[in-house]
Amino acid sequence: MFKELLNNIQKKSLFGRFLLVLGILFFLIYLVLGLMIMFWDKLPINMDPIYRYAFGSLLIVYSGIRFLRLINSNKE
Template identity: 85%
Template sequence: MLKEKLNNIQKKSLKGRFLLVLGILFFLIYLVLGLMIMFWKKLPLNMEPMYRYAFGILLILYSGVRFLRLINSNTE
């Protein structure tokens, strides 16, 4: 199964590979941003802790959705 996915990535055009890398980059950006908002106390946001955690969880869930869409689009 892993060999099929690697073979599928190698068959993609340059544009397809660039979009794959861009998708992975934005997945990581949203994930790290959500974690930063939740756990970095010196981040200059004037939000109550409950709202910080809620916003961080929302960003992490959105990064998960982006990752699932990326994986599903990669199998085609």
């Protein structure tokens, strides 16, 4: 599977590779932001802990959805 993924990346145009890197970057941004909101206590957001965990979880789930879409679009 990894060889197929690498072969598909090499077949893409420069713009396609740029969009792939951008998609990976935003996946990581949403994942780290969700973890920061959940677990970093000194983050200057004035929210109740239950809302912080809910919002952080929502961001992590959204990053997972973006990752799955990125993997599925890369198979084409």
